[in-house]
Amino acid sequence: MELEASIRARVREIIASRPGKDRAQLLEVLHEVQGAFQSVPRVAAEEIEREMGVPVTDTYGVVTFYDLLTDKPTGRTVLRICEDVTCHLHGSSELVAAAERSLGPEGEPSADGSISWTRCACLGLCDQAPAAHLGGEPLAPCTPAFVEKAGARHV
Amino acid sequence: MAGDFKISVDGREVTAHEGETILQVLRREEVETPTLCYHDNLTPAKACRACVVELKGSRALVASCERKAEAGMEIQTESERVVNARRGVFELLLSQNDTETAPNLVAQAQRIGADPEHYSGLRYERPLYDDNPLFVRDYEKCILCYRCVEACGVDAQNTFALTVSGRGFEAGIAAGWGETMPDSACVFCGNCVAVCPTGAIMDRREHQMRVQGRYDESQMQVTQTTCSYCGVGCQLELHVDQRTNEIVKVTSPETHPVTFGFLCVKGRYGYSFTEAGRE
C-alpha cells in the first residue's frame, strides 16, 4: 500500500513537471515512469487517468505498442541486443547466446532485479556492429565477454 | 440535386452525393463489395481492407469505406489488383482465425473464391476469457476489426474498457490493463457483443448453448418489444428459443433511430425476471 502510494506520488510529480496535462504529454510521461519503476504499473496508469484524463486501457494500449515501454517489470538496467541484418552478419547470435547463458531467460529480471536483457530491432549503430544498449546508452561493438561480465556483476 | 456529382465505377458513370463515401455509392449502385470491419454506425476503421477499390491516380488501393467520393473519380472494383487483394485479405484471415461463428466472413470468402488452404502458418492461439456472467471473449475468432473498441469508446458508450494492445501479429483486443472484464472499466452494456462480426465476443448464454450443441439458429424466434426500464424507448429484439421459450439474447436494430443497435446493461441483459418461477 505504501509502495503504491509512493508510485502515485511520483507519477503526479512527473505529470506536474510537464508543460501541460494534455494527452500529447503521455509518451514523455510514460518514458519517465518507465525510467523510475522499470515498467509502467497499473497504478501509474490510474494516476494518469485521474490527472490527465487518459483511460487506463488506452495507456495499456500505448504501453504495449512501444518496445521501450513495458507493463511487466524489467531489470533496473536493461541490456538490449540488436539482431538485425548488419549485427547478425557480425555475430549478434553469439551475444544472444552469451546473454542466455549468463543472464537467464530473455525479459526476466535477475534474482536481485538489477538486470534483464532482450533482443531488439536495429539500434542505428550498424557501423559499430554488433551493437547493444545498456541502460539506454550505446554499447558497440559489444562482445560476448562483455555480456558475460555484465552477468557476473549483476546476477 | 445540389452537391451531386458524377464518378465512374467500372467504366459506368454514376451519381454521388456530397459527403458520401465510395462504399455508400457502391452499395446504392448495387456493386457487390465485401466488408468486414465496416459498420454503419461506427467510424470506419479501414483496417480489414476487404472493401478496397482501385482509384485512378492512387498508387495503392483505397478503402472504399473511408474514402469520400470526389467529382471525377475513376474507380475499378473488378480489376485484377482488386480481386487479388480482396481474396488475399480473406485468405490471410482464414489462415489465422477460427471462423466457426463467423458465417458472414465465410460466405463472403467463398463468394470471392478465397482458398482457406492458400496460406498456412501460425494461427491465433489465445485463451478463452470466461470471466463474467454476461459474455465470453474468444480471441481466436477476433479479426481485429476495431469495432468493439470504437463502440466501447467515443462512438457509442464512452466507457473505455477496451483497447487494441500489442503490435503486429501479437496485436489483439485487451480489457482494461490486460485483465478480466470485471476488473476493467466495463459497465456490461454488451455493445461490444452487438458489433462483433465474428462471434469473438458472444453472449454467455449463446456461447454455452453452442458448447453444449444446443444452439440452433432455425429455432430462434425474434420478438420485437420496447424496453420497459426507462423512458428512452429503446426497441428490443428478444431472440427466443422456441423449444424452451427461453430468451437467448437481446439485441436492438442497428437502424433504430433511438438505439442504433446500442443498449445498456438493463436492456440487453436484464431479462431474468421473465424466467421467474420457472423450474
Next chain:
Amino acid sequence: MSEQVLLRRRGKVAPHLKDYIESGGLEGLRRAREMGPEAVCRLVTESGLNGRGGAAFPTGRKWDAVRSQPEPTHYVVLNSDESEPGTFKDRALIDSDPFLVMEGLLIAAYATQSERIFLYVRGEYAPQTRLLWDCAEELAAGGHLKGLGPNGSDVAVELRRGGGAYICGEETALFRSIEGYRGEPMSKPPFPTVQGLFRKPTVVNNVETVANVPDILTRGADWYKSRGTARSSGTKLYSISGHVARPDVYELPFGAKLSDLLELAGAGNGKPLEAVLLGGAAGTFVFPRDFDVELSYEGAAARGATLGSGAVIAFAEGTNLWQVAERLGRFFAHESCGQCVPCRVGTQRQYEILHELAGGAGGARERALLRSLSQVMTDASICGLGQTASTAVRSLLDAEAQGALAG
C-alpha cells in the same frame, strides 16, 4: 574524398553555439529573416532539395503548401525516428553538427510560419536527444527563436522521444505518437500539409533534409544545384555497413556510382561482393552487374532500385541472401503496427515462408506464394510499411529467376 558539405564540421567543432556561429553558423537563418517566408520557400523550391527520409518529395513545395494554408496554426516536426535497418546517417549528422540541424529547422519554422517545432527523436538515440535539446536551449537563450513564428511571435520547441517503433517514422503514425496514441498510421488524404499534427497543417522533415537548408540560404539555389544531377540536387549521406572495411557515413554528390561508394568504404575487404542491400529493409538487393548504378533518385529508379534513406549493407560472396531476407522478414513482422490485415498477417506469413527458404527448404510453391503475398501487401496495406515490406524479397526473387544468385 569529395567535398564535404553536411559533414564539414564533423570532428572539428564542439557543439557550442559560439563555435557554431564563429564557423559561419546562423548566417542562413539571418538571410532567411531578410528574405521573408514566401521567398525562402521559393528559394528552397528552386534549389531542387528533395526530402531525404526516403520519399524524396520536393521540400520547398511542402513548405509552401503549409505556409499558404488558411488555417493559421502550423507545426514543424523533425523526423529523427531513424529506425530503418542499416541507417545511421541522421545519428552521425546530429553528432557532428547538431546546430546545423537546428538552424535548418528554425528556417523551416520561419518559412512555414509555424508556432511550434517538435523534435521527434527515436528513443534509442539518448546521446543525440541530449545534443539536440542542449542546442535548442542554447538557441532559445541566445534569442534566436524570437520573431520566427506567425506575426513575429516566438517559435517554441518541444521534445518527444519515440517509444521504440519503426512505424513512427511514417508521418501520420508519428503524429499519433506525439498526440499520445498508439502509432497507427492514418489514411492519406488528408495530407499532413493540410491536416497533420493535431489536425493542423504540418511539415515533417527528415534530419538530413533540414541540414541542407542553411547552405541553400547562404550560397543560393544555383550553388546548390551545381552539385548532383539534373533531378537530384546536392549531396547525399550514405550509411554503409556489413562486409566493408570502413563502415561509416559518407557524403557524396548525387550522381556518384554505387561502386565509388563501395570503394570508399572498402567493401568486401578484398573479397568480391555477393550483393548489397540498397535503401534499407524496404530497399532492394543490387547485384554486381548493377554496381555501376548512378546514386540519384532517377538513376536508382532506372534500375528498379530505390535510394530510400541511403542505407547500403554489403554482403561478401558466399552470404546466404535468403537468410538475410529472413532477418528482414522478421523485422517487418515485429514492426508491423498490426492495424490492417494485409500487413499484420501478411508480414507474419512472409516471415514464415522466408524462414523455410533460409533453412534451405521450400521450392517453387513457396516462391510463388511470396510473390502473390507481396502483391496483396503492396496493394492493400494502409501505409508504406506494409506496401514496401516485400520490396527486398521481390528483388531477390527476380534476381534468382534471372540466375543472378550464386549457389
